[in-house]
Amino acid sequence: MNSPVDPNLGGGSLLIAWQLKDKNVLIVGGGEVASQRVESILVTDANIVILCPENGVSPRTRRFIELYPDRISYYDRLFTGPDELNNMDMVLTAIDDNDRSREIVELCRKARVPVNAADIPDLCDFYFGAQVRDGPLQIMISTNGQGPRLSALIKQKIQGSLTGREGEAIRKVGELRQLLRVYEPGVGGPSGRKRMKWMTQLCNQWDMEEFALMDDVMMKRLMEEGWAKERTPSFEELGGKRPDSRTTKMTPLITSWSTSLVLPSLSFIAGLLVASLFSLPRRR
Numbered sequence: 426m427n428s429p430v431d432p433n434l435g436g437g438s439l440l441i442a443w444q445l446k447d448k449n450v451l452i453v454g455g456g457e458v459a460s461q462r463v464e465s466i467l468v469t470d471a472n473i474v475i476l477c478p479e480n481g482v483s484p485r486t487r488r489f490i491e492l493y494p495d496r497i498s499y500y501d502r503l504f505t506g507p508d509e510l511n512n513m514d515m516v517l518t519a520i521d522d523n524d525r526s527r528e529i530v531e532l533c534r535k536a537r538v539p540v541n542a543a544d545i546p547d548l549c550d551f552y553f554g555a556q557v558r559d560g561p562l563q564i565m566i567s568t569n570g571q572g573p574r575l576s577a578l579i580k581q582k583i584q585g586s587l588t589g590r591e592g593e594a595i596r597k598v599g600e601l602r603q604l605l606r607v608y609e610p611g612v613g614g615p616s617g618r619k620r621m622k623w624m625t626q627l628c629n630q631w632d633m634e635e636f637a638l639m640d641d642v643m644m645k646r647l648m649e650e651g652w653a654k655e656r657t658p659s660f661e662e663l664g665g666k667r668p669d670s671r672t673t674k675m676t677p678l679i680t681s682w683s684t685s686l687v688l689p690s691l692s693f694i695a696g697l698l699v700a701s702l703f704s705l706p707r708r709r
């Protein structure tokens with residue numbers, strides 16, 4: 426909260442977890458790149474419209490169209506003109522026709538619809554990045570348009586540094602935070618400050634596996650023996666047991682995250698984006 430102010434900020438892009446649930450996303454093109462756009466957008470629960478002549482639809486795009494008939498409307502034709510943009514909240518072009526892609530971007534600009542053109546980075550409102558997902562855990566790696574293949578390789582390194590239990594741990598912490606609001610309702614103010622202080626202390630103290638193993642009984646005990654008494658009991662004190670008692674205790678979250686994930690990625694722009702979404706694994 427009191428980190429120093431960097432006097433040299435600039436030259437990057439905003440890393441955000443864009444909420445697209447029930448919004449309309451137009452994807453122009455149906456090839457391999459389009460299939461990856463479809464996958465990325467399906468994760469968000471948006472409605473998808475795909476425009477692409479039948480003979481240009483890749484097997485992977487076709488599979489998504491078949492598997493998600495309620496979420497994807499597919500039209501066997503080329504992009505026709507500005508009317509295609511009506512009611513669209515986002516447009517993605519992934520076509521093998523650079524001039525047409527440029528025209529679509531210009532139409533989107535006029536209609537003030539955010540647009541990504543897979544073949545024209547200079548005109549994109551935003552870029553895609555490599556993604557690591559585990560339920561609510563969402564990590565995006567971006568090289569700001571400079572080295573997409575390096576994004577993919579850095580993704581593999583990050584995947585290798587995760588235990589596979591982070592998503593479950595985050596889900597449990599989400600449940601605990603909801604329960605905490607039952608015990609201590611209200612927005613902001615002294616209640617908010619007290620909740621935040623307690624949650625921060627607990628997250629710094631417990632490790633990822635402990636959160637992943639936390640059950641409803643432990644959550645209730647945490648409230649009664651922890652929150653109510655203004656302390657943060659250990660996992661073991663609440664009766665928590667690891668399936669294998671020989672397992673060595675993992676590093677608490679604060680050290681593992683700051684040293685193994687956040688710091689090494691400083692030379693690139695890495696976004697750690699957490700929200701309540703379920704995932705599709707991404708591969709290229």
Ligand SMILES: C[C@@]1(CC(=O)O)c2cc3[nH]c(cc4nc(cc5[nH]c(cc(n2)[C@H]1CCC(=O)O)[C@@](C)(CC(=O)O)[C@@H]5CCC(=O)O)C(CC(=O)O)=C4CCC(=O)O)c(CCC(=O)O)c3CC(=O)O
Nearest residue numbers: 544546552553554555567568569570571573574576577709
């Ligand atoms: C600017 C951006 C716009 C955007 O797409 O939003 C963009 C642009 C372009 N990519 C091109 C090529 C390749 N792209 C990849 C791979 C990925 N590209 C992705 C994103 C982005 N690509 C955005 C910036 C991302 C960032 O800054 O990091 C990833 C991360 C995510 C995703 O696509 O969803 C995904 C990896 C995902 C994963 O594996 O997890 C590979 C490697 C491979 O296939 O393995 C190659 C071949 C090698 C190479 O060229 O480097 C070309 C053609 C260049 C040409 O014609 O020569 C352009 C256009 C141009 O640069 O002009």
Ligand SMILES: NC(=O)C1=CN([C@@H]2O[C@H](COP(=O)(O)OP(=O)(O)OC[C@H]3O[C@@H](n4cnc5c(N)ncnc54)[C@H](O)[C@@H]3O)[C@@H](O)[C@H]2O)C=CC1
Nearest residue numbers: 454455456457458459476477481503504519520521543544
């Ligand atoms: N951003 C990225 O990560 C990458 C971007 N690219 C670029 O992305 C673009 C697409 O690549 P791929 O999927 O491999 O190409 P692709 O050739 O497999 O697919 C392009 C599709 O667009 C369709 N199409 C062409 N004009 C159209 C129009 N006016 N309306 C609707 N559909 C139309 C074609 O029928 C074809 O199916 C290319 O321009 C390529 O240079 C390529 C690799 C990676």
